[in-house]
Amino acid sequence: MRRNSDGRAGVTVKTLAAARRKPLTRPAVRRVMVVDDDPDVRKVLALLLKSSGLNAIEASSGAHCLKLLASTRPAVILLDLMMPEMDGFEVCQALKRDPTTAEIPIIVVTARDDSLSRMRAARLGVSDFLVKPVSKERLLNRVRAQIELLETMNRTQAAIDRLTAAPQVSPLVKERGRPRARVQRARGSLQGG
Amino acid sequence: MTAASIESAEGAGLPGAPIGLIGNHPSIVRLRELIGRVAATDSTVLIGGESGVGKEVVARAIHAGSPRASKPFVPVNCAAIPHEMLESEMFGHERGAFTGAVAPRQGLFGAAHGGTIFLDEVGEMPLALQAKLLRVLEDREVRPLGANRGVRVDVRVTAASNRDLARAVREKTFREDLFYRLQVVPITVPSLRERRSDIPMLVEYFLERLRTRQGRRNWSVTEEAMASLWAYDWPGNVRELENLLERLTVLSDRDEIDVEQLPEVIRAGIHPAGDSRPSVALDERGVDLSAVIRNLEGRYINEALKRTGGNKQAAARLLGLKRTTFSAKLRRCGVIAMDGRA
Numbered sequence: 100m101r102r103n104s105d106g107r108a109g110v111t112v113k114t115l116a117a118a119r120r121k122p123l124t125r126p127a128v129r130r131v132m133v134v135d136d137d138p139d140v141r142k143v144l145a146l147l148l149k150s151s152g153l154n155a156i157e158a159s160s161g162a163h164c165l166k167l168l169a170s171t172r173p174a175v176i177l178l179d180l181m182m183p184e185m186d187g188f189e190v191c192q193a194l195k196r197d198p199t200t201a202e203i204p205i206i207v208v209t210a211r212d213d214s215l216s217r218m219r220a221a222r223l224g225v226s227d228f229l230v231k232p233v234s235k236e237r238l239l240n241r242v243r244a245q246i247e248l249l250e251t252m253n254r255t256q257a258a259i260d261r262l263t264a265a266p267q268v269s270p271l272v273k274e275r276g277r278p279r280a281r282v283q284r285a286r287g288s289l290q291g292g
Numbered sequence: 293m294t295a296a297s298i299e300s301a302e303g304a305g306l307p308g309a310p311i312g313l314i315g316n317h318p319s320i321v322r323l324r325e326l327i328g329r330v331a332a333t334d335s336t337v338l339i340g341g342e343s344g345v346g347k348e349v350v351a352r353a354i355h356a357g358s359p360r361a362s363k364p365f366v367p368v369n370c371a372a373i374p375h376e377m378l379e380s381e382m383f384g385h386e387r388g389a390f391t392g393a394v395a396p397r398q399g400l401f402g403a404a405h406g407g408t409i410f411l412d413e414v415g416e417m418p419l420a421l422q423a424k425l426l427r428v429l430e431d432r433e434v435r436p437l438g439a440n441r442g443v444r445v446d447v448r449v450t451a452a453s454n455r456d457l458a459r460a461v462r463e464k465t466f467r468e469d470l471f472y473r474l475q476v477v478p479i480t481v482p483s484l485r486e487r488r489s490d491i492p493m494l495v496e497y498f499l500e501r502l503r504t505r506q507g508r509r510n511w512s513v514t515e516e517a518m519a520s521l522w523a524y525d526w527p528g529n530v531r532e533l534e535n536l537l538e539r540l541t542v543l544s545d546r547d548e549i550d551v552e553q554l555p556e557v558i559r560a561g562i563h564p565a566g567d568s569r570p571s572v573a574l575d576e577r578g579v580d581l582s583a584v585i586r587n588l589e590g591r592y593i594n595e596a597l598k599r600t601g602g603n604k605q606a607a608a609r610l611l612g613l614k615r616t617t618f619s620a621k622l623r624r625c626g627v628i629a630m631d632g633r634a
């Protein structure tokens with residue numbers, strides 16, 4: 100379905116490594132990008148995020164967002180839908196098409212409360228959809244939820260990576276002289292004789 | 293069954309067969325990918341997640357994507373089988389092993405030979421049996437009750453729990469060694485409220501299934517109803533959504549599911565900033581009138597934008613406001629609701 104198992108982008112590998120090092124309850128990255136053409140909205144959201152210990156990066160347009168993403172990697176993107184030139188849907192499409200940004204969870208924050216927009220956003224791979232006005236708690240809960248989900252998946256992926264790489268990369272296995280037993284133990288499986 | 297039909301049944305279960313895990317949320321896309329990878333290994337998998345999120349669906353997908361696909365998939369609900377029967381159910385028994393054991397019986401592990409067993413609610417297994425399960429995992433043989441020798445079994449083990457097993461280990465109700473044996477690959481299935489963007493797709497999927505099952509009727513969900521479904525927290529997850537749609541389609545004589553038909557708890561979720569219906573009930577606690585007004589403004593602004601497809605000029609006209617006033621209001625009450633409800 101997607102490029103991954105072998106062609107994983109550098110970013111994923113980095114976040115994976117980070118996820119291994121850090122305790123899992125803490126978000127791996129505390130950076131959130133706010134994409135909205137209205138500077139006041141951006142300011143309100145940025146202040147809110149900062150007040151709960153997250154860093155905000157502001158992008159004033161879709162193009163600005165894509166440009167910033169070339170050099171920065173937010174944990175979550177808060178995206179407005181109604182923006183001049185490139186609208187939120189187009190930004191979404193662009194982000195999902197690019198393998199280096201496809202995995203960043205996108206939370207739409209919009210005044211458009213119609214099911215067509217919801218459906219369209221959902222089909223484009225948006226993670227969540229919030230309608231303005233939104234309460235602080237709700238917004239922060241939803242941001243945290245997406246970060247935690249990503250970490251859970253990273254944990255599973257790390258376990259599978261370890262498993263599939265085990266026979267080659269673990270020198271300990273050979274030194275201890277019982278490679279078979281250890282590998283089978285690591286796999287924890289029940290294959291019969 | 294003829295040899296030919298057995299062969300074609302085997303062919304149907306080739307690795308990489310489609311996985312019945314509906315959703316387009318990034319976490320589900322990722323999960324499908326990970327399932328594909330873990331299926332190819334023969335590893336034990338421990339699946340966590342709330343009730344109704346699809347843990348069994350995941351276990352089945354792992355089996356269906358594995359080289360064992362043509363062999364049995366055997367689900368065991370450890371919470372549903374009485375404790376005193378669980379051991380003989382799982383491992384089988386010899387004739388006369390206990391009163392009533394008039395004939396020898398193969399256990400579920402034996403029935404799963406060559407395939408995959410799914411131990412659901414594994415956290416409910418009594419400690420004594422946990423020790424026996426651990427031995428089965430280590431020795432790859434089961435000993436039926438009353439037998440004096442073990443029988444080799446080739447079974448892939450998948451297990452699930454909606455309880456936090458790590459915590460059960462700390463509380464000494466679950467064996468630590470068994471826990472590590474099981475969770476070689478830990479998988480957590482996200483709750484539905486963590487992947488709300490999948491709600492429309494799941495609704496479509498379930499309605500389509502009901503359509504084919506019940507024939508002719510062409511179910512649909514109104515915009516407003518969909519917004520409510522999206523806003524609700526779904527403590528019973530996908531199972532709750534599936535049950536609700538079944539109930540609604542059975543009860544309703546109209547093809548369109550509207551917000552009025554939804555249960556009260558779900559309808560309540562439609563007000564994004566909490567219950568802000570203007571009511572003039574005023575008690576000794578008083579009321580923050582400006583907040584109430586801002587909230588009401590916000591709702592009208594939303595409605596106007598919705599009606600005009602997001603055209604601010606037209607929305608302003610609809611509310612009898614100048615474009616600049618409208619924009620100012622949109623900014624002021626447009627992003628963060630003033631009340632504190634999550």
Ligand SMILES: Nc1ncnc2c1ncn2[C@@H]1O[C@H](COP(=O)(O)OP(=O)(O)O)[C@@H](O)[C@H]1O
Pocket residue numbers: 312313314315341342343344345346347348349350530531534
């Ligand atoms: N992603 C999904 N796509 C389609 N159906 C699903 C999905 N997740 C759950 N279901 C359905 O929801 C119900 C509950 O799933 P189940 O696997 O029994 O949950 P759990 O084992 O976590 O309690 C089942 O009827 C299942 O078919």
